[in-house]
Amino acid sequence: MASKRSYFFPEASDNEWNDFRWQLKNRVATFSSLSKLLRLSDEELAAFGAEEAATRFSVTPYYLSLMDPDDPDDPVRKQCVPTSGEFEDGRHSPDPLKEKVTMPVPGVVHRYPDRALFLTTNICPVYCRHCMRRREWAKDETPRTPSQLSAMVEYVKRTPAIKEVMISGGDPLSLPLELLDHLLKELRAVPHLEIIRLASRYPVVLPQRITAEVAETLKRYFPVWFVTHFNHPNEITEESAGACRRLLDAGIPVLNQAVLLRGVNDEPKVIEELMRGLLKIGVKPYYLFQCDPVRGVSHFRTSVFKGIEIMEHLRGRVSGLAQPTFALDTEGGGKIPLLPNYVTSYTENSLIVRNYEGKTFEYENPRPASGKDEEAPLLPFESAAK
């Protein structure tokens, strides 16, 4: 899809367009400005008319320009323009993963022993309609204060089991760069902290923000792992590729977490194209997530088996480098990886396995050398239940 920049924003100069401040200042965030740019469908109009439509909405000119204005089912449009589907289902919780319950101090989610998640701000340049943390930004834009951030770092300091901090949000690159720099510096000074991970969608929705200065800042705190969120091949553009390239050139590995979304990317061919496209711009597919049962997001959810079908399609046909882990998230229990079933039966002596084409093979299971009293976990598929 060619950019529709000149259709939507004919007046923007190159200097303005490439300046992230201009992009932020010109975010489309009201019904009246959006309806001047797009002919809204009944479902979209109903979202703005709905009683609860006080929910936040925002899209950058850059991200908007990736849409085909004549296609109400455009995959970029579906990710950023509210529809009445958001108000249909009150059955699900706003926080099904119980993140709030696992917060030892405000802003820190500590679920796995060795990793802590930092919610640093609730501001994003684009509010994704499928966001699993909608509850954080639904009402207002309030970044955490420097003293709140310091309290979060203090928690890491007094918890030696934490080896990795994931800086998330909202979007942590919405913090002023000096504040993010300060946070990184404080974290790097914690002796037991090994890995810093940054989770940000800026490369996809506002790639102009990934300036040389941002890359230089992150570079100082090596190793910093950068996880971004591409969902559709149309999001892979010269600009988003350039943003990833600036990070990669600074020694920052870039990985991708996609979410499986009904009507956006729930086709094996689309995910295949996305994964191939990511590898071409140097980004490693990391996770493909089942869409969580979050209130306001249900209309995006597919069957879990759709994800398994997609994984089945990718295996063998697409480079091993392009294979994400398909996973669902549980109510406070963490992520569970899901695979097509490649082991059709097994005994202690052998496994019957099948390959991507459905051909089956018997694979002999090596036994401990005789005489040795070795306790091998012989039946792994049952041992997990112990």
Ligand SMILES: *Cc1c(COP(=O)(O)O)cnc(C)c1O
């Ligand atoms: C996803 C998540 C993590 C990170 O999990 P990885 O498998 O290491 O990517 C850590 N903490 C919380 C609360 C999470 O939701």
Ligand code: SF4
């Ligand atoms: S960028 Fe991330 S946190 Fe922000 S709205 Fe999108 S999915 Fe949610």
